[in-house]
Amino acid sequence: MAQTIVIPAAGRCLLFLFSHICGEGLTMKMNRNRGGKQSRGQNREQSRSQNRDKRQKGTAQAMPNFSGQHLLHHRKTIEALIRLPRLGPGDTVLDIGAGKGALTLPLAAVAGKVIAIEQDAGFVRILREKTADYPHITVYQGDFRTMKLPGQPFCAVANLPFAITTEALDKLLGWGNGNLLRGAFIVEKGAAVRFTAPGCADPRIIAWRMNYLMEKRGRVERTCFSPPPGVDGSILYVERRKQPLLPQGQYRRFCTFAGFLLKAAGHPIHEPLRVIFTAAQMKLALKEAEAERDQSAASLSLRQWSVLFQAMLRYAPSYRWPG
Incomplete structure (x- = not known):
């Protein structure tokens, strides 16, 4: 037979109080657990949102819009650019980064054929609408850096995007097929100084100058663009030399040669040359170049660069x- 346990009144009160306290504690613990889980979930969601924002911001920064980033609108600058290359009805001219056509239509008034190159699809639509009645204007959509240059002599006029100026000029003056005759470009002011200043130590620019005359032709204030860039620009004029100093097809090899000599630009030139030539060969090469053994590579003239390079080939x- 089961026994009945009788709890005194005082004991019943204590048991009720203990049960009530334990129940509250359990409820509080459960609430804390739920709140902690909810808080952790909110933190994770906030962290994911912040990471998305960072990724999106990083993507926007990593994908600059080169096409028409700073559109030229200054009439006198446009006229000066078009006048410099002395264009005529027999000339083909490239308008690189044509934007909305600020240069394209004025070029069509003086040149026999205009090839407008633009990467931005919206600008391309505008260009094609504006030039629909001009059969001698061709609008090319794409990145100039990857397009094939004309197989016949041509000129170029461009408001070059500052971010790709060196790459664009390297294609025209260095890697190109040598068919560029004359060009007028808007470039960043500091770049224009670097491209034309004496005592250059950049193998690419030395190679450009060996085949092209390069001149800085005046400043272009930032207010001439929309939107205005952070710096002023300059007009850079280039013209192919009547007697180029660098043989066609030797651009890469020359840059390697010049880079090797310029590694120790302030040292006597005989130090790097003795790696390439025998003593007798170096003596002959220096004589042909009218250069001194103790002369530095940084002080070489364009003619001396040409003679020493061709002596290496011979x-x-x-x-x-080198290389």
């Missing part, structure tokens, strides 16, 4: 060439 075995 006299030194290819296994001793």
Whole structure:
């Protein structure tokens, strides 16, 4: 038979109080757990949202819009650009980064054929609408850096995007097929100084100058653009030399040669040359270049660069060439 346990009144009160306290504690713990889980969930969602924002911001920064980033609207600058290359009815001219056509239509008034190159799809639509009645204007949508240059002599006029100025000029003046005759470009002011200043130590720019005359032709204030860039621009004029100093097809090899000599730009030139030439070959090469043994590579003239490079091609075995 089951026994009945009788709890005194005082004991019943204590048991009720203990049960009530434990119940509240359990409820509080459950609430804390739920609140903690909810808070952690909110924190995770906030963190994911912040990471998304960072990724989106980073993507926007990593994908600059080169096409027409700073559109030229200054009439006198446009006229000066078009006048410099001395264009005529027999000329083909590239308008690189044509934007909305600020240069395209004025170029069509003086040149026989205009190739307008633009990457931005919206600007391309505008260009095609504006030039629909001009059969001698071709609008090309794409990145100039990857397009094929004309197979016949041509000129170029451009408001070059500052972010790709060196790449664009390297294509025209260096890697190109040598068919560029004359060009007028708006470039960043500091770049224009670097491209034309004496005592250059950049192999690419030395190579450009060996085949092209390069002149800085005046400042273009930032207010001439919309939106205005953070710096002023300059007009850079280039014209192919009547007697180029660098043989066609030797651009890459020359840059390697010049880069090797310029590694120790302030040292006597005989130090790097003795790696390439024998003593007798170096003596002959220096004589032909009218250069001194103790002369530095940074002080070489364009003619001396040309003579020393061609001496390497003639006299030194290819296994001793730099690179």
